[in-house]
Amino acid sequence: MAKLFKKVVNLLVGDPSQVKLTMPQNQRPARKVTERELLRLESEIGSKLFGEIPAGHRREFFCLDETTWIWHEEWTDPQTKKPRSETTRYEVHDNGVLKVLEGARYAYIQGAELDNFVLATRLYYEQVARRVYNVDPYTGQKLVAAS
Amino acid sequence: MERQPKSTNESPERIDTTELQDGADVYFNLGNPNLKSIEAARQAVADATGNLKLKEVIPQPQEYSRGYGRSLMDLRAKELGGAVDRTPQNIRSWNDFEVTR
Numbered sequence: 001m002a003k004l005f006k007k008v009v010n011l012l013v014g015d016p017s018q019v020k021l022t023m024p025q026n027q028r029p030a031r032k033v034t035e036r037e038l039l040r041l042e043s044e045i046g047s048k049l050f051g052e053i054p055a056g057h058r059r060e061f062f063c064l065d066e067t068t069w070i071w072h073e074e075w076t077d078p079q080t081k082k083p084r085s086e087t088t089r090y091e092v093h094d095n096g097v098l099k100v101l102e103g104a105r106y107a108y109i110q111g112a113e114l115d116n117f118v119l120a121t122r123l124y125y126e127q128v129a130r131r132v133y134n135v136d137p138y139t140g141q142k143l144v145a146a147s
Numbered sequence: 148m149e150r151q152p153k154s155t156n157e158s159p160e161r162i163d164t165t166e167l168q169d170g171a172d173v174y175f176n177l178g179n180p181n182l183k184s185i186e187a188a189r190q191a192v193a194d195a196t197g198n199l200k201l202k203e204v205i206p207q208p209q210e211y212s213r214g215y216g217r218s219l220m221d222l223r224a225k226e227l228g229g230a231v232d233r234t235p236q237n238i239r240s241w242n243d244f245e246v247t248r
Contacts, residue, residue: 038223066216092213118208125215133222 039064041132046124061124067092069121090117169200 039062046061053059060072069090077084089100096108097117109117129137136143192201206214 033226035223035227038226042219063216063219066220067213069212069216090212092209092216094209096207097209097212114208118211121212121215125219128219129222133226135222137218 042128045127045131049120049123063124
């Protein structure tokens with residue numbers, strides 16, 4: 001099913017690696033984009049906020065909803081050659097940011113980790129606003145597409 | 148009138164002081180790269196608002212992330228052509244989220 005969906009998405013929007021992240025109004029497709037496509041475009045940016053992705057790894061980082069951020073990484077274990085993955089959910093609560101790992105492991109992040117998380121969400125917002133939604137992140141004004 | 152926090156993301160000349168009343172919240176966004184210091188922001192707001200007695204709000208770190216999340220939801224909703232339906236049945240569980248590539 002996932003492969004079929006991928007093919008359909010590729011047919012509709014082309015090769016994801018070739019998709020332009022900025023979408024000036026006059027270059028948008030006639031149809032509306034879906035929320036999933038927006039998330040994919042956002043995650044393209046989010047995945048690169050933390051530096052270079054190691055060879056053989058696939059990383060996703062995106063804002064799922066107002067209070068939930070997802071980190072997902074996939075790679076092949078060099079020793080066992082088996083695919084590995086790890087998903088971390090960050091929940092923004094009134095009293096802090098809860099980091100939830102698979103296996104019911106969770107803890108509120110603190111110190112440098114909290115600072116880094118907040119910085120990552122800020123950079124994500126700023127870059128996604130500019131490059132996906134084509135607006136200034138702090139004024140909300142539409143950016144004029146560069147010619 | 149409902150009190151709307153005024154973010155220091157806005158430059159002082161953009162702050163619409165006509166909406167502000169004594170006791171209004173002024174939201175100090177420490178995450179704003181243009182914000183030099185609390186003192187500078189305080190002075191800029193004072194210059195723009197005169198003698199109003201404002202209540203300073205200095206948010207906790209998690210409030211920034213919530214704010215960015217909320218702004219992203221608004222951008223997404225606009226892009227999709229309407230408000231995002233946030234009723235429980237339409238909120239996806241993270242386990243349901245499938246990244247396809």
